[in-house]
Amino acid sequence: MAFERERGRTALSPRVAEGRDEPEPDHRGFGARRGVAIDAPQPGMDPDLGSVGRMAVCERAMSKAEIMRQHVLGLYRAHEADGMLPTSGRFLYYESVTAGVSSKQASGVLKPGAKGQRRTDQDLLDALTELRESGKIPWDAIVDETRSFDDFTGSATIADDLGAYMYATRIDPWAGDAPLVLTESRSLAGVLRALTQEYAARIAATNGQANGFLRTQIAPRINDGTRVLYLGDFDFSGGHIEVNTRRILDGYHDLEWERLALTADQVRDHNLTIIQKYDARDKKHHPAVETEALSQRLIVQIVRDRLDELLPEPLSHFLAREEVERARLRVLLGRA
Numbered sequence: 518m519a520f521e522r523e524r525g526r527t528a529l530s531p532r533v534a535e536g537r538d539e540p541e542p543d544h545r546g547f548g549a550r551r552g553v554a555i556d557a558p559q560p561g562m563d564p565d566l567g568s569v570g571r572m573a574v575c576e577r578a579m580s581k582a583e584i585m586r587q588h589v590l591g592l593y594r595a596h597e598a599d600g601m602l603p604t605s606g607r608f609l610y611y612e613s614v615t616a617g618v619s620s621k622q623a624s625g626v627l628k629p630g631a632k633g634q635r636r637t638d639q640d641l642l643d644a645l646t647e648l649r650e651s652g653k654i655p656w657d658a659i660v661d662e663t664r665s666f667d668d669f670t671g672s673a674t675i676a677d678d679l680g681a682y683m684y685a686t687r688i689d690p691w692a693g694d695a696p697l698v699l700t701e702s703r704s705l706a707g708v709l710r711a712l713t714q715e716y717a718a719r720i721a722a723t724n725g726q727a728n729g730f731l732r733t734q735i736a737p738r739i740n741d742g743t744r745v746l747y748l749g750d751f752d753f754s755g756g757h758i759e760v761n762t763r764r765i766l767d768g769y770h771d772l773e774w775e776r777l778a779l780t781a782d783q784v785r786d787h788n789l790t791i792i793q794k795y796d797a798r799d800k801k802h803h804p805a806v807e808t809e810a811l812s813q814r815l816i817v818q819i820v821r822d823r824l825d826e827l828l829p830e831p832l833s834h835f836l837a838r839e840e841v842e843r844a845r846l847r848v849l850l851g852r853a
Contacts (some may be wrong), residue, residue: 521753537850540822551679575652596845603715606645611807611809611810614810660707660710662704680847692829695718698820699721699723701722701759702749705748705809716828739772740770743772749779752804789806789810791806
């Protein structure tokens with residue numbers, strides 16, 4: 518079991534960098550679709566121009582790539598203001614689709630010599646990379662669930678090593694059977710990881726259809742009665758993934774299964790865009806809404822609210838007891 522060292526703890530909310538002087542993108546009306554501030558005349562611009570005229574001048578002055586960079590920077594700052602960091606490129610992409618800047622549908626036009634369609638999120642990912650490389654978006658503000666780093670090193674003494682793992686030690690608020698937050702996508706698990714760590718719960722991603730992983734990694738770690746909180750896409754393939762996942766795990770344990778997202782009610786209540794997604798198995802298009810189309814803030818709140826409901830007493834009580842016990846342990850280790 519991997520533990521997180523005190524010296525390598527990841528902050529739940531990366532510190533806000535100060536001293537930036539980039540113009541704030543506008544995210545209202547037509548300006549939101551372009552990611553360009555147009556509510557007020559810019560330096561050197563005719564003050565008598567209306568908003569449409571100012572928009573036209575801004576668009577001529579800014580390249581397509583720069584417009585996307587300003588748009589992505591605005592999305593990041595909105596997450597920063599909401600305390601929704603780290604986030605993922607997938608969430609930023611869906612917010613861009615909602616704003617009308619990015620599209621879920623490919624253009625259908627291939628450039629000469631191209632072997633396939635350019636990804637519909639590629640412009641946003643390119644802009645995000647440039648902003649991170651320039652230092653305008655911190656690297657650790659975006660999670661990467663496709664790669665990991667294992668550290669099995671020790672310390673000079675056992676006491677020092679125990680001290681290094683001080684904040685990885687927890688009091689179990691779940692009486693030995695914590696709920697499992699199970700997601701279809703790795704990117705969603707990435708943004709929910711800090712939340713499940715806070716609640717001393719468990720989390721995993723199936724990354725689509727899975728078999729061996731469920732049998733060798735998940736099933737041995739859960740029990741009869743374990744509550745599974747599932748989050749997956751609301752579409753043809755997503756339904757099959759959930760059915761397969763539940764069928765395999767039900768073969769080992771009698772589980773309490775809940776689908777937290779995405780549901781038909783959520784799609785309707787939040788007016789989420791339904792697209793047509795092609796499925797190669799039956800060679801047909803099916804209605805689809807991916808989980809990340811629901812905002813990160815809402816998804817985090819849905820999971821947090823359910824975990825709060827399931828806890829036998831408020832989380833704050835357990836956190837306070839942990840600090841008391843850690844203080845005693847630091848004294849015993851000579852680290853007070």
